[in-house]
Amino acid sequence: MQPEPKPLKLAIDPASIPKLTRLLVLGHRFDRLIRDGAVKDLLEIAKLTGLSKSRVTQIANLTLLSPTLQVEVLHLHAEDAKRDRRFERCLRVVVGAADWNDQARRLRVVVR
DSSP, X not given: OOOOOOOOOOSSOGGGSOHHHHHHHHHHHHHHXXXXXXXXXXXXXXXXXXXXXXXXXXXXXXXGSOHHHHHHHHTOOGGGGGGHHHHHHHHHHHTTOSSHHHHHHHHHHHHX
């Protein structure tokens, strides 16, 4: 009889990753599922996940942020998690701008 393998230790505690960072990654996952044809659209994702269509759209829209802002979101630290909810609301205003320079300007205005 072989001994049971030891459970893998994660290099990072998933709970230490800010929610906003996880949501951005989830938004990219939603995009990939649609592009790969695994699901038809965001409405189907909403039905499968039990989230509202509005919430799924908010999450998917995070992928419309400029690459610079996405990198900032991906590199948030655990201590930034406390302001995640407020920052996510700010990003909803920012993502409404198609121009990345305009996104940066909007972010400066809403974060003040």
